[in-house]
Each structure stands twice: as C-alpha cells, then as structure tokens.
Amino acid sequence: MLNPFSLAFLAALLAMFILRLWLAQRQISHVIAHRATVPASFADRIELAAHQKAADYTVRRTRFGRIDLAVEVALLLALTLGGGLQALHDFWSPRLDGLPYGVALIFSVLAISAIIDLPLALYRQFVIEEEFAFNRMTPQLFLADLLKQAALGVAIGTPVLLAVLWLMERMGSLWWLYVWLFWCVFNLLILFLYPTWIAPLFNRFVALDDAPLKARVEALLSRCGFSSSGLFVMDGSKRSSHGNAYFTGFGKSKRIVFFDTLLGRLQPLEVEAVLAHELGHFKHRHVIKRIAMLFALSLGFLAILGQLIDAGWFFNGLGVETQNTALGLLLFFLAAPVFTFLLTPLLSLLSRRDEFEADRYAADKASASDLVAALVKLYEDNAATLTPDPLHSLFYDSHPPAALRIARLQQG
Helix, strand or coil: CCCHHHHHHHHHHHHHHHHHHHHHHHHHHHHHHCCCCCCHHHCCCCCHHHHHHHHHHHHHHHHHHHHHHHHHHHHHHHHCCCCHHHHHHHHHCCCCCHHHHHHHHHHHHHHHHHHHHHHHHHHHHHHHHHHCCCECCCHHHHHHHHHHHHHHHHHHHHHHHHHHHHHHHHCHHHHHHHHHHHHHHHHHHHHHHHHHHHHHHCCCEEECCCHHHHHHHHHHHHHHCCCCCCEEEECHHHCECCCCEEEECCHHHCEEEEEHHHHCCCCHHHHHHHHHHHHHHHHCCHHHHHHHHHHHHHHHHHHHHHHHCCCHHHHHHCCCCCCCHHHHHHHHHHHHHHHHHHHHHHHHHHHHHHHHHHHHHHHHHCCHHHHHHHHHHHHHHCCCCCCCCHHHHHHHCCCCCHHHHHHHHHHC
16 A cells, blocks of 8 residues: 555656656767767867767767666665565565574665676676777676675675664664764775775786886875875776776875876876876865765764654555564665755765866866866776766766866866
8 A cells, every 4th residue: 555655755756767867868969969079179189089989988878877777766666665675574584583684685685686787787898888999897807896796795794784783773762873883983994994905806906116107196295295005006907998096095094096097098297187186185175075974964864764763654655564674774775865866966066066176286286287188088088978968967977077177277
C-alpha cells in the first residue's frame, strides 16, 4: 500500500529523472549545434578535428549516461517499492541475526548493484573509451582491479559496518551522534592510509627522476610554503591516456602525484603551472573546507535518519514491512539522493569558485600563460568539450567552462 511518503518519493524521483534527461538532451543538442566550428577564442590553439572529437566524445558519453540513469532508477524502484529489500530480508533473517544479518543484507545490496553495473562499466571502458582511443586497460587488468576493489571493500567495509550497526543498536537515541564521530575518525584515517597503503594496490608510484623538473617543482613548493613526503609519477597510462596531477594525503603524508601521461605531454613550465593550481587548493584550504562540509552534511543526514529509524511510515512508504537498523540505514541512503538532487548545482557552484581561486593562485606563483597552454593541451587530450550547454554546465560541472576559465586567466 502506498502512503503519502511513497507518493512524495515517487514524485521526487520522477522530477529528478525528467530533469536529468532534459539536461542531458540540452547538452547533446548544444554540443552538436557547435560541432562544426572551433570557438573563436580557441581557433588558433585547437584543430577542428580535435574539437569535433571532443564533441563526439561528449555526446557519446551523455547518451550512454541516459542508459545509466534508467538502470539506476529501475534498480532503486526494484529495491524499494518493488519489494527487493524486503525479499533480501526474508532470505537472510531465517539464516542470520544481529550484526551478521545486517552486514550480509547490506553487502547483498552492494553486490547486486555491482553486478548490474558491470556490463555498463565494461561498455564504457572497452567500447566508448576504446572508440575514442583513450582505453589502455586490458580485460585481465580490468578483472584484477575488480577483484582488488571487492577484496578491499570487504576488508574495510566489514569492520566499518559492524561498528556502525553496533553503535546504532547500543548507543540509545543519540546513536547517530556516535556514528557520526566514528565516521569522521574513519575518514581522516583513510586520508592518512590511502597514499601509502591503498593507492599502490592499483598503480605503481615511482619517485620523479627528471632532475630539472624536480628542481623546478621543489622551488615552487618552497615559494608556496608546501611540504610533502615526496614527488611521484603514477603509471596512469596502463589504464587510460587521460592525464592529470594531484596531491593526496593529509599532514605529513601529503604526496604530489603526476600521471605519466601528463609529463609526457606538457612542458616543464606547464607542469609547474598545473601543480601551482593544485597547490592553490591547498593554500586556500579547499580540501579542509570540503572535508568540513562533508562532515557537516553527514551529521545532518545522520540526525535526520535518527528521527526516521523508528518511523513506520518511512519503512512502509519505501516498500519494506520490517523495521530494523540495517534496513533503515539502507533505505535512507537509497532514498536520500532523490530528495537532495537539487543541491547539485550549489555544490557545483562552490567547486567552480574554488577552481577560480586556485587559477588565480597559479597565475601569481607560476605563469598564467603557461597554465592556459597546459589547460588547452589537457582539454584537447582529454576530449573535453569547449562548448558545453550553459545550463548543463551550471548544474553539473565542478570546473568552469573552458572559455570562461581561460578568459579570466588572460585578463589577469
């Protein structure tokens, strides 16, 4: 039986589905309409063939994204109003109880989601990425990554789920506060462990051995007052020809990482400018601000779940007759994205603001012209469209559109 919350959930889901389809269609139409001509501000930097490749790549990915969306919505409905979660409960409850039941139930949902996503992931990697000459992943490496991710998920996820479910059951009405504190500590711990323990499971990291480039980078770090535990090159080329650079870690475990594909494409001055941009995020405390925002949002969400966990209308409204902590946790995190989707443009806006600040910092500590040259090469190499639909970009894009970003750099 549908209750008022069921109707609210269906209305929000339908609105999200229609909005995402509409934005995707706007993006496709806009990119196709501007495919024939390179934007004037890039005419002397980007060849028409490269511009058209980026347009075709964007359209291809966006069209396939609509299939992703349809599968996502169908799975959500199947698990909730379709009775999927109730069926999983009915399967596990005679066999397990207590914490093992909760872990088995949650892992079952994760496994079903992963199995359904697998053909889509294979198509993205070995059809779309291959079609545009980005894929360097072999089926053997894909399988190895999949097995490592599954093993890592079980090894880390099991104790985390056990701790969360135990706190939910034992800490009384304020369990959500204790879960939040545990979640914060866990995330900070992962920030320390990821660079040296987790990332090397998937990629090889070697010390940067280009002496002139290393000297230039170390001089930049000194000017910026940034200390790191090392400069590393990552073998990103074994999976993709896309290039990037980033710093990772927290405190003394911070590492600066360059994709080998990036170093193979950019000149030393351009690499310096790209790194200066990344250091701009550090200098303006963007990482700390994002962590703080994540923690604040997670506290709010857990406080809401604390009010819903005993509400029969919440469970029944999402197709579940049984009430327990594991089912409540699953239902909340399945339904929450439907009701919070309209926060997406706000989060995108905050991210684009941070990118502009990091660009200004890079222009001050390195060179605006070198950063522009590097960005143009990266846009071309990654087949990033130069002509996104403005509304689609406003809603989704974490980085400013290429034309606006480069115009601001050139204006100083």
